[in-house]
Amino acid sequence: MDASRPTAADTYTFGDTPTAARRLALLAEVFDPPTRALLTAWSPSPVDHALDLGCGPGHTTALVHATSGARRTTGLERSAEHVARARAAAPAGVEVVQHDVTVGPLPVAPAQLALSRFLLTHLAAPGAALATWVGALVPGGRLLAQETARLASADPVLGRYYALVDELQRHHGQALDIGSRLGDLAAAVPGTEVVHAAVVPLRPSVPAMAALHAMNVRTWRTDPYAVTAFDPAELDDLTTALDVIAAGGRATADVELDLAEVVVERGRD
Ligand SMILES: C[S@@+](CC[C@H](N)C(=O)[O-])C[C@H]1O[C@@H](n2cnc3c(N)ncnc32)[C@H](O)[C@@H]1O
Numbered sequence: 001m002d003a004s005r006p007t008a009a010d011t012y013t014f015g016d017t018p019t020a021a022r023r024l025a026l027l028a029e030v031f032d033p034p035t036r037a038l039l040t041a042w043s044p045s046p047v048d049h050a051l052d053l054g055c056g057p058g059h060t061t062a063l064v065h066a067t068s069g070a071r072r073t074t075g076l077e078r079s080a081e082h083v084a085r086a087r088a089a090a091p092a093g094v095e096v097v098q099h100d101v102t103v104g105p106l107p108v109a110p111a112q113l114a115l116s117r118f119l120l121t122h123l124a125a126p127g128a129a130l131a132t133w134v135g136a137l138v139p140g141g142r143l144l145a146q147e148t149a150r151l152a153s154a155d156p157v158l159g160r161y162y163a164l165v166d167e168l169q170r171h172h173g174q175a176l177d178i179g180s181r182l183g184d185l186a187a188a189v190p191g192t193e194v195v196h197a198a199v200v201p202l203r204p205s206v207p208a209m210a211a212l213h214a215m216n217v218r219t220w221r222t223d224p225y226a227v228t229a230f231d232p233a234e235l236d237d238l239t240t241a242l243d244v245i246a247a248g249g250r251a252t253a254d255v256e257l258d259l260a261e262v263v264v265e266r267g268r269d
Contacts, residue, residue, distance in 0.1 A: 009078075009100060009102075010102065010122060010123050010124055010172070010173075010174070011122075011172045011223070012078070012079070012122050013122070013168055013169070013172060013174075013219075013220045013223050013226075014122070014216060014219055014220060015219035015220065015222075016079035016080075016081040016082050017081075017219060019215050019218055019219055020215070020219050021056075021057050021081075021082070021085055022215060023212055023215040023216060023219070024056045024057055024059060025057070025059065026208060026211060026212055026215075027059075027118075027212060028059030028060070028063075029208075030204050030205065030208050030209070030212070031117070031146075031259075032063070034146065034200055034202065034259055034261075035060065035063060035115075035117055035146060036063060036067060038144055038146060038261050038263075039063065039064060039067040039068060039115065039144065040067055041196075042142060042144055042195075042196055042263045043067060043068040043113050043142070043144070044112050044113060044140070044141065044142050045069070046069065046112075047068045047069060047070040047071070047111075047112045047113045048070065048071050048072070048112060049070060049071065049072055049073070049074065049108075049109055049110070049111040049112060049113075050064050050065065050068050050070035050072075050073040050074070050111055050112065050113040050114070050115070051064075051073070051074050051075075051076060051106070051108060051111045051113070051114040051115070051133075051136060052064050052073065052074070052075040052076065052114075052115050053076055053101045053114060053115065053116040053119055053133055054076070054077060054078075054101060054116060054117075054118075054119035054122075055075030055076060055077045055082070055086055055096065056077060056079075056082045056085075056086065057082050057085035057086050057089065058075055058082075058085065058086030058087075058089045058090060058094070058096065060075075060115060060117050061073055061075035061086060061090070061094055061096070062089070062090075062091055062094065064113070064115050065091065065093055065094050066091075068113050070093070070112075070113065071093065072093050072094070072095070073093060073094045073095075074094075074095050074096070074097055074108050074109075074111075075090075075094065075095070075096040075097070076096075076097050076099050076101050076106060076108065077096060077097075077098060077099070078098065078099065078100045078101070080098060083096050083097075083098045101119070101129065101132070101133065102123060102125070102128070102129050102132065103132075104132035104135055104136075105132075105135055105136065106132065106133070106135070106136040108136060110136065110137065110138045110141070111136055111137055111138065111141055112137070112138055112140075112141045112142070113141065113142055113144070114133055114136060114137060114141070114142070114143045114144070115143075115144050115145070116133065116143070116144070116145045116146075117145070117146045117147075118146070118147060118148070120145065120147050120178050120182070120185075121147055121148060121169065121174060121175060121176060121178045121179075122169075122174055123174065124172065124173035124174060126178055126181075126185055127185050127188055127189070130143070130145070130185055130186060130189045130264070131189050131190065134189055134191070134192055134264060134266050137266040138266070139266055139267060139268040140265065140266060140268050141265070141266050142195070142263055142264065142265050142266075143192075143262075143263070143264045143265075143266075144261070144262070144263050145182060145186070145261065145262050145264075146179075146259055146260065146261045147178045147179035147182050147259075147260050148176060148177060148178070148179045148257065148258070148259060148260070149177055149179030149180040149182070149199050149258040149259065149260040150177055150179075150180065150256065150257070150258040151176060151177070151255070151256070151257050151258075152255075152256045153206075153252065153253050153254065153255050153256060154253035154254075155245075155252035155253040157210075157238065157241040157242060157245065157252070158206075158209070158210070158213070158242075158245070158252060158253075158255060160238060161213045161217070161238060161242065162176070164226075164230060164238075165216070165220075167229070168220060168223060168225060168226055171225045171229070172225070179199070179258065179259065179260030180258075180260065182197070182260040182261075182262050183197040183260070183262055186262040186264045189264060191266065191267045192264045192265060192266055192267060193264070193265050193267065194262060194263070194264055194265075195263045195264070195265050196261070196262065196263035197260075197261070197262045197263075198260070198261055199258050199259070199260045199261075200258070200259045200260075200261065201256070201257075201258050201259075202257045202258070202259055203254050203255065203256070203257070204255055204257055206245060206252050206254065206255050207245060207246050207247070207248050208246075209255045209257075210242045210243075210245035210246040210252075211242075211246035213242050214239055214242035214243050214246055217235055217238060217239045217242065218239060221235050
């Protein structure tokens with residue numbers, strides 16, 4: 001993968017169906033603490049305008065708006081279905097714009113704060129995306145990003161799920177573990193300074209993670225690559241096994257999740 005922008009739009013394998021939206025609602029619960037902590041510690045003050053890049057149904061947008069005290073917050077999202085959900089749920093002060101955020105300049109007023117959570121993992125040119133997003137900030141504005149650096153489990157069902165998602169993402173030129181390169185990608189963005197970079201080890205609830213994964217298999221198994229490369233009977237069995245773990249029906253090894261985070265500040269000159 002290089003930093004240049006791909007000519008074709010990125011494939012978003014995790015979908016925008018009602019199941020995908022339910023998955024993002026659960027994801028929002030599971031990852032609320034680390035994202036809230038990042039926003040609380042590193043949002044600039046005051047924030048007149050904040051951005052949420054790849055906002056999905058709007059959970060992160062509401063979180064950005066509430067934690068930063070922004071006068072107004074704009075969610076940017078490519079999927080019309082997620083845009084409709086985010087608009088329906090938007091609190092006062094939040095608006096949602098349909099846009100592919102790999103295409104700059106972003107159609108928004110300059111912002112003091114931007115958040116990207118779990119979007120770079122779906123992009124084939126994450127370095128170029130970061131540069132585009134920094135271009136939407138005022139001088140001194142901050143881009144906060146969180147991405148998975150490592151996702152593993154000694155449990156065979158969970159481990160198999162991670163191997164399949166990794167293969168699917170790689171096929172599309174994307175990286176499940178993009179967080180492992182997040183600090184380097186951020187440091188390469190011209191005209192910026194990395195003011196914070198860390199990897200936070202998490203041990204999320206295994207049933208919750210299995211529920212997220214089961215919903216995701218049901219969504220990404222229709223991806224054209226998954227249809228040809230993966231055995232549908234194995235995906236049936238995997239979904240059933242994940243459902244059992246999600247329901248608390250079987251004890252498993254931990255899910256080991258390293259969450260990478262960066263804060264990039266746009267130069268003032
Ligand atoms: C994994 S979800 C994360 C949603 C939200 N940030 C969160 O953490 O709950 C990624 C979101 O980015 C959107 N997305 C993917 N590629 C995009 C692009 N190029 N431009 C705008 N949105 C995009 C997807 O439709 C999806 O809603």
